[in-house]
Amino acid sequence: MPDEMSRPLIRDRGDGGGCRHLEASMSEPGAPVIGILGTGDFSRSLARRLVTCGYQVVVGSRTPKRAVALFPEEAEVTSQMEAASQADLVFVAVFPEHHTTLVNLKPALAGKTLVDVSNGLRVNKDGPSNAEQLADLFPESSIVKGFNTISAWTLQVGPRDGSKQVLLCSDNHAAKSLVMQVCRRMGFIPVDMGLLSSSLEIENIPLYLFPSWRIPTLCTLSLFIFFYLYNFTRDVLQPYVTAGKSVFYKIPIEIVNVTLPSVALVMLALVYLPGLFAALLQLRWGTKYNRFPDWLDRWLIRRKQFGLCSFFCAVLHAIYSLCLPLRKSFRYKLINTALKQVKNHQEMLWDDEEVWRMELYLSVGIMALGLLSLLAVASLPSVANTVNWREFTFIQSTLGYCALYMATFHTALYGWSRAFNPDQYPFFMPPTFLLVIVPPITVLLGRLALFVPCVAQRLRQIRRGWERSRHIRFTVPDNYCHNGLEDVSNV
Amino acid sequence: MPDEMSRPLIRDRGDGGGCRHLEASMSEPGAPVIGILGTGDFSRSLARRLVTCGYQVVVGSRTPKRAVALFPEEAEVTSQMEAASQADLVFVAVFPEHHTTLVNLKPALAGKTLVDVSNGLRVNKDGPSNAEQLADLFPESSIVKGFNTISAWTLQVGPRDGSKQVLLCSDNHAAKSLVMQVCRRMGFIPVDMGLLSSSLEIENIPLYLFPSWRIPTLCTLSLFIFFYLYNFTRDVLQPYVTAGKSVFYKIPIEIVNVTLPSVALVMLALVYLPGLFAALLQLRWGTKYNRFPDWLDRWLIRRKQFGLCSFFCAVLHAIYSLCLPLRKSFRYKLINTALKQVKNHQEMLWDDEEVWRMELYLSVGIMALGLLSLLAVASLPSVANTVNWREFTFIQSTLGYCALYMATFHTALYGWSRAFNPDQYPFFMPPTFLLVIVPPITVLLGRLALFVPCVAQRLRQIRRGWERSRHIRFTVPDNYCHNGLEDVSNV
Amino acid sequence: MPDEMSRPLIRDRGDGGGCRHLEASMSEPGAPVIGILGTGDFSRSLARRLVTCGYQVVVGSRTPKRAVALFPEEAEVTSQMEAASQADLVFVAVFPEHHTTLVNLKPALAGKTLVDVSNGLRVNKDGPSNAEQLADLFPESSIVKGFNTISAWTLQVGPRDGSKQVLLCSDNHAAKSLVMQVCRRMGFIPVDMGLLSSSLEIENIPLYLFPSWRIPTLCTLSLFIFFYLYNFTRDVLQPYVTAGKSVFYKIPIEIVNVTLPSVALVMLALVYLPGLFAALLQLRWGTKYNRFPDWLDRWLIRRKQFGLCSFFCAVLHAIYSLCLPLRKSFRYKLINTALKQVKNHQEMLWDDEEVWRMELYLSVGIMALGLLSLLAVASLPSVANTVNWREFTFIQSTLGYCALYMATFHTALYGWSRAFNPDQYPFFMPPTFLLVIVPPITVLLGRLALFVPCVAQRLRQIRRGWERSRHIRFTVPDNYCHNGLEDVSNV
Incomplete structure (x- = not known):
């Protein structure tokens, strides 16, 4: 974990709860720092939700200065490399066709858990899935597939009646458990779908039409x-x-x-x-x-x-x-x-x-x-x-x-x-x-x-x-x- | 735990994900090996679901050669004794009137967690419950009552909107926690119903008619x-x-x-x-x-x-x-x-x-x-x-x-x-x-x-x-x- | 934790399951003893639910002799001071305007987790929230806000279709995790709403009208x-x-x-x-x-x-x-x-x-x-x-x-x-x-x-x-x- 001091100060919420806020985030050593690569709608909704649930969030953007206005104040927006280095758990919210642009982050992401939230454009029966391709790109990271069945909208407003499931799969049990825990704290019900070979199935789910x-x-x-x-x-x-x-x-x-x-x-x-x-x-x-x-x-x-x-x-x-x-x-x-x-x-x-x-x-x-x-x-x-x-x-x-x-x-x-x-x-x-x-x-x-x-x-x-x-x-x-x-x- | 090598090799899913599969199951030392006694519909649906959720499953059958065709390929079908020995957690999916036929497994099941999934034929107001009778048969095992309110059908297709509860009770807290964890990974919501004395109530639930x-x-x-x-x-x-x-x-x-x-x-x-x-x-x-x-x-x-x-x-x-x-x-x-x-x-x-x-x-x-x-x-x-x-x-x-x-x-x-x-x-x-x-x-x-x-x-x-x-x-x-x-x- | 022997004996359920019951509660060293201050409807429903879920419950009342009839037999009803001393986790189910009457319990509650379940009488936009006021009264305890969105009724019958959420927030991560665990064992879905500064929002939720x-x-x-x-x-x-x-x-x-x-x-x-x-x-x-x-x-x-x-x-x-x-x-x-x-x-x-x-x-x-x-x-x-x-x-x-x-x-x-x-x-x-x-x-x-x-x-x-x-x-x-x-x- 990078040192605490080099980070830009987390802005407070305005109502004076700021100092209590900061103290508290210092006192939560167990909670992972969560990184998000990408600045699209999904990234923004995810960041908002994670911040609400008390996580420390670092967003990695190619143009952090432009992107900062789109994110909640409590999230830190920085370069992709810095986000990758600081985070313990990284959501990859980037078009699958741009996954290759992330290879320079490989050393920073080694040993970390990457969550691939991407979807395909059409039903893919033959594989490999986006997540499996990502796993091939980052062999030293643990890939978890998931959250692709949740819309940005549901993420942002939260699952009002609390019965929304998040299907997850991974070959790494510890990584999967970590993501399940994050998922649960956000109020979703994680469902373990087994090994990464299930990712093809999970990626196809949002593409079916009844x-x-x-x-x-x-x-x-x-x-x-x-x-x-x-x-x-x-x-x-x-x-x-x-x-x-x-x-x-x-x-x-x-x-x-x-x-x-x-x-x-x-x-x-x-x-x-x-x-x-x-x-x-x-x-x-x-x-x-x-x-x-x-x-x-x-x-x-x-x-x-x-x-x-x-x-x-x-x-x-x-x-x-x-x-x-x-x-x-x-x-x-x-x-x-x-x-x-x-x-x-x-x-x-x-x-x-x-x-x-x-x-x-x-x-x-x-x-x-x-x-x-x-x-x-x-x-x-x-x-x-x-x-x-x-x-x-x-x-x-x-x-x-x-x-x-x-x-x-x-x-x-x-x-x-x-x-x-x-x-x-x-x-x-x-x-x-x-x-x-x-x-x-x-x-x-x-x-x-x-x-x-x-x-x-x-x-x-x-x-x-x-x-x-x-x-x-x-x-x-x-x-x-x-x-x-x-x-x-x-x- | 029996040695890994004596087991029949787990067959792969055909799409080349097999080797990754095997590696992964090796690398999940924390996940319990789950045994299932019985080969009925419930056993089969349970096995399918557990396999999907990344668990290693051993099914114990009296006629393993016949039963093997009924189970998913990833599950191992073997004799009851062998299943009882290999598993850390055993689902007893056998008619309650046949529970006594399992007594010869007593030594193999000692110290393990048994989940009694059975139901009665009619509302039983007086007790003892099936689970309490099982507890008397296997005093050295920890009995957890549960899953009897879930149909084989729901098990197999999974709880689509994720709000299906599984009521559990046990006198052994650790055993109950273990089953709750398995339950949660399958996407159900476990509800702790306290001690095994609640099992009568839980067994009666599926028998009520509005x-x-x-x-x-x-x-x-x-x-x-x-x-x-x-x-x-x-x-x-x-x-x-x-x-x-x-x-x-x-x-x-x-x-x-x-x-x-x-x-x-x-x-x-x-x-x-x-x-x-x-x-x-x-x-x-x-x-x-x-x-x-x-x-x-x-x-x-x-x-x-x-x-x-x-x-x-x-x-x-x-x-x-x-x-x-x-x-x-x-x-x-x-x-x-x-x-x-x-x-x-x-x-x-x-x-x-x-x-x-x-x-x-x-x-x-x-x-x-x-x-x-x-x-x-x-x-x-x-x-x-x-x-x-x-x-x-x-x-x-x-x-x-x-x-x-x-x-x-x-x-x-x-x-x-x-x-x-x-x-x-x-x-x-x-x-x-x-x-x-x-x-x-x-x-x-x-x-x-x-x-x-x-x-x-x-x-x-x-x-x-x-x-x-x-x-x-x-x-x-x-x-x-x-x-x-x-x-x-x-x- | 106070010594086990000084407590009044937990009464058994009548059907002979009592002795098993007692043994078991002895053998669950991990489960926290849960205290409830207040004897209103919410306290009673909460006590009933917690007892059903296998928790040891101590209710603190100003008039324990009168209140004992209102609570389930398995719960111990005693003085507020004794309840505060015995419990590891205390639900404060008292009108917020009477929170100050609890200050004499301060030493007994120091270092413990207090759950503030109170609601306001009308939407409060300016703060401070009841929970923040409680936190100011008990600076040495960890305050968790939550359960105020759940009615006594839902608590008692349980969330039948299991999709009922409990919104929680706290500045202390460990305290929040403990309450989340209790919440989950009761069959609710806890949602982490972050730091205690969110308590105002959580307190307002039950007051909105569409x-x-x-x-x-x-x-x-x-x-x-x-x-x-x-x-x-x-x-x-x-x-x-x-x-x-x-x-x-x-x-x-x-x-x-x-x-x-x-x-x-x-x-x-x-x-x-x-x-x-x-x-x-x-x-x-x-x-x-x-x-x-x-x-x-x-x-x-x-x-x-x-x-x-x-x-x-x-x-x-x-x-x-x-x-x-x-x-x-x-x-x-x-x-x-x-x-x-x-x-x-x-x-x-x-x-x-x-x-x-x-x-x-x-x-x-x-x-x-x-x-x-x-x-x-x-x-x-x-x-x-x-x-x-x-x-x-x-x-x-x-x-x-x-x-x-x-x-x-x-x-x-x-x-x-x-x-x-x-x-x-x-x-x-x-x-x-x-x-x-x-x-x-x-x-x-x-x-x-x-x-x-x-x-x-x-x-x-x-x-x-x-x-x-x-x-x-x-x-x-x-x-x-x-x-x-x-x-x-x-x-």
Whole structure:
């Protein structure tokens, strides 16, 4: 450590706390002096945060005189070489393509811990990572990769609800521990990601764009397009072609509002289908120790996203439906019906079956939506973190199946009378609801089949570790109640 | 520690990082070698996570050759005895009923830390806990209870938003500290729950099913059933019995939609009632240092759940109401009214009082719902964590009372004209809204009474520690602004 | 440390775990004995929590005999002097105005760590803080400020989702580290806020009432009042004054429902306006290293709050709109239109343009609301913590602009035909939507201008650190992908 006196005096905060400040920083011999190379936004936010957390900070800049105005008063801004010499721990906040410009600091940085906070410009699958290149440049320093997943903004304001993680990795355990400690004092949660070979993964994290949502979103979109075209052909094109009836005004709302529930219901069925597949495979294999095929694994992992897509469509469907009576077309039709009644000298209009059917399917639909809302709220990270596994399973499996049953019932009630009306098969296209109801009915029947006592019993055995090939119970199988992964396939 | 060379070589990750990997694991003498007994899902997820966090992992299996395929490459899979001998810290991930099969490992495990991750099958109130039984089996090892509240799934993917807690307890402080450190490096937040006698409590945690929701949910359901039957008798049965008028179609929607707001309003009043009781008791006792009766304590603690139940009913009520004009019955009635007007040769239909009343109560109702939504959002854990106590009180108390007032006003506006119409008392049953409005009116009046200056002044004194029995102010009372528990009874 | 034997025996928990308990507490020589001065709610909750976490707790009370009933059995309740002597670490949970009553404990507290948990009664901008005053009273003790941001309630039940932070500061590093350790074992996340001079700031935190919401809320309210009065004059007063037409029934719903979307749209435009200003300033200055003017900085920081206010208004607007067909006035008007048609012997009512326009603007409006909902969900702290910066930018910028575009389109479609109708300019007041659409159109055009290749290119250069004044690229600028603060001004 360089001698204390040669440093420019730390300026005080103005309110007279300065002298206490200085005394104190003298009396903290254990805290490392932290250097920052680079003067960008990240450097500035990092410096501000470190100073707030009581660290002594030295910033290394190529143009310290210009840069000094950008940094908090308590931080010392000096040349890169001086910063490198004074600091015990150095954050390298420089573009990775400029890492080579730092080689002249090599002697000053030898034996010290360097934190590489850089990110790539695009996902890098092949390596080497920026951190590994830095490690090659500075073989005598200990490189820690980290903080690249934290934005300058979060650094500056601090993690308000304190659940922000900082992923770290390094080949040097002591260096990693030191950075973890700094990290913790800043109020972040450090996560040890192991050796520096993990740095590639850590560098790629900030470059992903919702990777787990890609397939569910594509699935939702494809279903939407398919059902939209189907409904358009059936409800708009067909009347126009066969009867010359122009109902193109249905395009923005009515067709969308038949398409959305279709997508929602199919997506909801797709949430529960992979669990059935998993159960079938386990029953067929007679063991749970075989790996599922990759597509099934990925599907099982994406179920939450499928469910949320389904919920989003269901909510939009509800809003669209509630909008229906707002529309001019609705009002015109109502008035025209009244006019027709007057013309025909009929006095009362009432169709008890129609009334009942609609009251029922609306009611069931609202209940399904209510249940789905509970599921959606329970999948918020902060709520999911407060429930235990049993509660989670209750919500996602029991309530989820209830919602699926209700939604299916809602659809069946809606479509029932139409299914048996030959007029509803124009161009030989069955009503949409008949197509849509197939997946959920399959899932519900499949689930029922798993309730058959002998099947249920066998499945329970398998999930406790029983294997058909051995016909004996595995003596030290697994922890019964740790239903995490096994129940990921819980139907 | 067994010698390094006898171990099977750790396989590298394929991308050439292997040699760096091996060097590094050599250079981390401080990190404990972690053993895992058991090969179930939990063991596998734990092994994967530990390996990712840079730990050396040895898995003990009865059939290591079979099990090796299930574990990550970096983990060593060997016999139970060898794993027990090599490891410094051993996770016991075996069914508790098979703990006895491990006794032959006793010498190898002596002096080591054992982490019991097991759960019970059902809530165990009497003890001894699994961990205490394990401690009796291995008196020479240090037992730490923990990780049983974490699912294999969370272990594997890691706590994405980093706020997942791991509850730990042990009689051996050093052992507990070691496990806490491992826990922290995995990115979890360890919580010290004290001595091993807490293990029973920790083992029961994953077996509870929303214990704090039981009473509020039961309360909601009972109120729903009561009001549903009341409304059914009044609005459906009575017209049928007395006039033969069949309005059974009202069962699925209209009756539900009169019941839901009743439940919502009564539940909302029940949120604020216990605070009034608490204030009354404190005024009567002249001190805040007496304990409240148990039922009141439990009620005070469940207020959030009561409020959320109320909100859920209110939202459903809103959706049901918005659905009304969608229904065929609504349309038929509208057309029939038009037909009647035509028949009677009337030209304009307009009742200014009816129009005004409805515009007003809809508007007030929407505002009440808006306020309740803010309350609901503020009770999400991640939002609640970012507000301070003053903000929390402002939302839950000030905005909450506003919402209660609005909801009461909404109900009064809706029912006003009916209250004074003798036709509205069939079977001597008053209109529902008259029953429903009693609790909120009581609460609002009670709250007003506490605003009377002398009462308010006395209550404030009591809450600052004043006691009537001493007639002097308690010199070292409590921290004025730490309004946690005292203001739990804040009305 | 006082001798172990003179202490009253710690009572056991009743279930026989007592003896193990006692042994264990003997065997934890490293854990500090924790003293608590004061017997209020906070003291009691703190004692309970510390006891649960395995600490030995001594409570100092002026009336230990009376106070003993209020504390958990495992805590020792004794005189203040004895507690001060026995403890290694002392929580001072006494009103700050009574701190002076503790001076006689000075010798007993010398060399020990005192934690000041007190809060002020009102925001104190000038200092000295309570903690600094305590430090002046006890110059030989090490004062740590902290725990004042935690309520007694949170202390007692524990931070369920584990993301609750405890802000700490002290001039003594060792004392602070000790408290941080205690804090961590209780399951909280300690945040080092530096030296004791930060205590004023920490003491003020619990006294703020949504400081970041003040300006956005005021802005929303002002806009609401302005547009409400404008619409009232235009739609209610004008018909009454000029034609004697009384439409005062529009006051509670219809006028509100024209006002709300106006506020929502203007507020949404105000979310994106400051980003444009920032880009313009950067382009003009030719550098990003100048500080923005203060008003712009504050505006940029409040964008989330502006957005959520906009969302709240948009949701209310949606509910109000959906309520329209519920109203008696809607029904009367519908029936009256039918009657008029009958009277005029017209048979069909249909205006294709009107139908199309309404279907379109409803549809676009629903999509805008759907997008805004995604934005709102993404701004929940627990969700925001799980997305990376690229994902955050995608949601808040890309989806946000889509929502703004949709909302603008929705408004334009709604108002289009009215803009060119001279009847719509009573009192020379243009239709509201014409006023309202100006800010979003400006923002959208401004954003388009920034897409012009040469402008976009220059802006990108500037944000990578290029400066016009130097005409060379800054060699060690900042970390390209750390787009926190720089992209706070990202449009």
